[in-house]
Every structure is written in C-alpha cells, then in structure tokens.
Amino acid sequence: MKAQIRMGESIAVMVVFFFLIVIAYSFYVKIQQSSLAVDIGKAQELRAIQLAQLVYYMPEVQCSSGTQLVKESCFDTLKLEKFKGILAGDGRLFYFRLFGYSNISIHQVYPPSSWITPDYDYDNDGTKENILLYSRNAPQDDPIRFKSTKVAQMPVALYDPIQKKYAYAYLVVEYVY
Amino acid sequence: MSINRKSQMEIMGLAIIIILLMLALVFVVRFTLIPNQNAPKKEFSQAQIAANTLNAMLQTNVEECNEATIERLFVDCAQRTSIIDCGTGGSFVNACDFLFGNPPGINSFLKNSIFLNTLDLWEIPYTLTFNDAQEVASDSGDEKCSAEHVGTVYSSRDLKEAKIGLGGGTVLIVQMELCS
Numbered sequence: 544m545k546a547q548i549r550m551g552e553s554i555a556v557m558v559v560f561f562f563l564i565v566i567a568y569s570f571y572v573k574i575q576q577s578s579l580a581v582d583i584g585k586a587q588e589l590r591a592i593q594l595a596q597l598v599y600y601m602p603e604v605q606c607s608s609g610t611q612l613v614k615e616s617c618f619d620t621l622k623l624e625k626f627k628g629i630l631a632g633d634g635r636l637f638y639f640r641l642f643g644y645s646n647i648s649i650h651q652v653y654p655p656s657s658w659i660t661p662d663y664d665y666d667n668d669g670t671k672e673n674i675l676l677y678s679r680n681a682p683q684d685d686p687i688r689f690k691s692t693k694v695a696q697m698p699v700a701l702y703d704p705i706q707k708k709y710a711y712a713y714l715v716v717e718y719v720y
Numbered sequence: 721m722s723i724n725r726k727s728q729m730e731i732m733g734l735a736i737i738i739i740l741l742m743l744a745l746v747f748v749v750r751f752t753l754i755p756n757q758n759a760p761k762k763e764f765s766q767a768q769i770a771a772n773t774l775n776a777m778l779q780t781n782v783e784e785c786n787e788a789t790i791e792r793l794f795v796d797c798a799q800r801t802s803i804i805d806c807g808t809g810g811s812f813v814n815a816c817d818f819l820f821g822n823p824p825g826i827n828s829f830l831k832n833s834i835f836l837n838t839l840d841l842w843e844i845p846y847t848l849t850f851n852d853a854q855e856v857a858s859d860s861g862d863e864k865c866s867a868e869h870v871g872t873v874y875s876s877r878d879l880k881e882a883k884i885g886l887g888g889g890t891v892l893i894v895q896m897e898l899c900s
Contacts, residue, residue, distance in 0.1 A: 567743075592765050599772075616775035653833045654783050695765065698838055700776040708787060711780040713838055 584691075591693035591718040598647055598676075598714060599697055603629075606702045617700045617709070618649065623674060630677045644681035644689060646717040649674040651701065653711040681719045693718045769844070770880040770896045777834055778882055778894070784808060784829070785818065791884055793819055798851060798892050820854045830856045845874065845899040851892055865899035874899035 598604070599616075603626045606617035630638055650673050681689030694717050701710040778791040785793060785806040796804045797816040806818035806829075813822075821828035830848065839846045840858055845865040847857045857864050863873040870877045877899045884892040 563740075592768075595765075596768075614779065616772045617779060652837045653780060696838075696842060697765075697769065698773045698776045700779040702779075708781045709779040709789070711776055711834055 584693075587691070587693045587718065587720045588695075590720070591695040591716055594642065594645060594647075594718055595695040595697050595714060595716040597641060598716065599699070601626075606700075614700070614702070616698065617702050618712075618714075620701055620703050621705070623649070623676065623701075627674070627676055638677065639679060642677055642679065644679050644719040645677065646675070646679075646715075646719075647677040648715050649676060649699065649701065649712050650715060651710055651712045689719050691720055693720065766844070766876070766898045766900060767878040767880070769839075770878045770898045773839070774880055774882045774894060774896045777830075778884075780834075782806070782829070785815070790819070790830075794850060794884060794892055794894060795886065797854075799886070816854065820850075820856060824854065825856070828856055839898070847895075847897045849895040849897070851894075865897050870899070876900050 604618045604622050606614040606619045683689075694715065696716075697714045699712055699714050701712045702708075703710070778789065778794075780790050781787045782790060782793065785804050788796075788804050793804060793806070793815040796802065797814070797819060800816075802812075802814040804815050805812050806815060807813035816822075818829050820830065825831065835846065835848075835856065835858070845858045847855055847865045849855045863869045865874065865877065867877060867879075877897055880896045882894045882896075884894070886892060
C-alpha cells in the first residue's frame with residue numbers, strides 16, 4: 544500500500560514535470576516563430592532596398608552624355624519613356640527575373656506641374672503625378688506567399704533633355720513577398 | 721542506506737531546480753537585456769537617402785527663379801550678390817529668403833516644395849545646414865536632428881555633405897543630417 548502511494552507520488556511528479564516541459568517548449572517555439580518572422584521581414588526590407596538600388600543605378604535610365612555617365616542621382620526622362628515601353632513589351636520576361644512581383648514608380652515632387660516629356664499616370668484624385676515604370680501583380684491564389692509588401696524610396700532628379708531642365712522626384716519600389 | 725538515497729534524491733531535485741532557473745535566466749537575458757538592434761534597412765538606406773537628396777536637390781531647376789538650379793541659388797545666397805530674383809508678382813525676393821524663408825522657416829522653398837513631400841512625408845527627422853549658418857529642419861521628432869541628440873533622442877544619425885566650389889579656394893558646404 545505504502546509502495547503504491549509512493550508510486551502514485553512519483554507518477555504525479557513526473558506528470559507535472561512533463562507538463563512544465565511541454566509549456567516551456569511551446570513558449571520557446573512561439574518566440575522562435577516570431578523572431579523568424581522578424582528576420583524574414585528584415586531580409587525582405589533589404590531585398591526592397593536592393594531592388595531600389597538596382598533601378599537607381601541602371602544605365603537604362605541614368606542620365607548620360609555620350610558614353611559617359613555625367614550625373615549621379617538622375618534619371619533621363621526620354622530613357623524612362625523608352626524603358627517603360629521595353630518593360631511592357633519585349634523585355635517583360637527578362638526584367639521579371641530582376642524585379643519579380645513589384646511596382647516601380649517615380650513621383651514628381653517639384654515642380655508640381657508636369658513639364659517633362661513622358662506621359663504621367665495620374666492617381667484617382669488626379670493630383671499626384673507618377674510615372675509607373677513597372678508593375679507586376681503577385682498571384683492571388685497562393686495562400687502563404689505574396690501577402691506582404693515592403694516599400695523603399697529614394698530621391699532622384701528627373702532630367703528632360705529636350706528642355707534641358709531638372710525636376711525633383713523620388714523613386715518608389717514596392718516589393719511584394 | 722535509505723538516508724543516503726533520500727539525500728541523493730534531494731540533491732537531484734535541487735539540481736533540476738537550478739537548471740530550470742538558469743534556463744529562465746537565459747531567456748530573460750536574451751529577450752530583455754540585449755537591446756534591439758536597428759533594422760539594417762534604416763542604417764543602410766538612411767545614408768543613401770541623405771546623399772541622394774543632396775545630389776538630386778542641387779540639380780533641380782526652380783521655375784520661380786528663372787529656372788536657376790538650387791546649387792546656383794546657394795551660390796547667390798552665399799555671395800550676397802542678389803543676382804537672381806525669385807519673386808513673383810513684381811516684388812524682388814533674393815535667393816536666401818527664397819530658400820530658407822523670411823523670417824527663417826516661414827515660406828521656405830526648401831521646406832515647402834522639396835522636403836514636405838519627401839522626408840517629412842516619410843517621417844525622417846532631418847536638418848539641412850548651409851555654411852554653418854542657415855538651416856531647414858523637420859517638424860517631426862521632439863528635438864532637432866543633430867549630433868548632440870544622438871544617444872538620447874535619436875539612436876543614429878547620418879551626415880552627408882555637398883561642396884560647391886566658388887573659385888579662389890572658397891567652398892560652400894551644404895550638410896544633410898538624417899536621424900532615426
């Protein structure tokens with residue numbers, strides 16, 4: 544009888560002990576999950592910046608004179624217009640490998656009235672002037688991926704080679720992951 | 721013999737309790753005492769934004785000032801030559817007043833036309849200083865973005881400079897500070 548009581552005690556202690564271990568483990572897994580989500584977020588933020596830099600330093604859009612790059616932080620608006628056409632046409636597949644599912648646009652800040660050569664894509668309210676360079680929507684049927692977006696912005700000058708004038712703008716990269 | 725076994729069991733129990741306490745301590749140190757590091761994005765992109773803001777801004781032509789570039793306006797402001805008229809409606813406005821406002825900060829072109837829809841919109845505290853004298857600063861944040869407030873109000877600060885040569889060894893310095 545005494546031995547049975549001892550056995551019962553031991554079993555109860557073991558049950559409590561394992562119960563505590565299970566609680567601790569689930570707590571640990573939850574913390575690991577949240578820190579993993581943070582790490583993934585940081586990695587995707589870096590990817591968005593990487594993408595913004597890629598566009599920022601593309602010779603396809605940078606201001607140039609002859610064969611030499613002459614201006615930093617500058618996009619040639621005629622090159623932008625041409626590049627936009629390439630992205631929507633023959634270069635669609637090639638640039639998809641670089642840009643993936645993302646939206647790349649340029650927002651003119653100053654002067655507010657558009658004088659630069661390419662056509663603008665107006666927002667719904669008709670006030671903001673954007674050049675939508677690239678847009679590829681992510682598939683909606685994927686239950687896990689492509690549910691979040693990271694945004695990176697970078698100021699840039701827009702050069703109109705016809706009027707030989709510069710406007711102040713910024714590049715926006717919205718990366719979907 | 722039974723006394724020995726009982727004391728052994730008690731020591732085992734104590735050891736388990738100590739191990740559990742140590743595990744708990746490791747968790748506390750990991751999640752509370754080690755400070756959160758800045759996101760790599762902020763550290764990296766802030767320096768880029770500061771440099772690119774300066775580069776892009778200095779090239780921009782200003783309609784109100786007969787299409788002069790902002791760099792040219794800085795030169796005119798520093799030399800006090802008042803060659804460029806930035807006034808509208810017949811009144812003369814010199815480059816300094818136009819760029820930084822008169823009184824300073826009021827109707828500043830840099831503030832209203834350049835930074836309001838970029839750095840202010842992105843809520844990045846900034847200070848643009850010209851020749852250690854005139855400046856434009858953000859409204860966001862409790863304190864001005866400067867070296868003295870790093871470590872107290874802000875965790876990091878990036879400083880970029882643009883130098884404009886005037887000839888004869890004179891150089892104008894435009895500084896852009898971004899904080900986070």
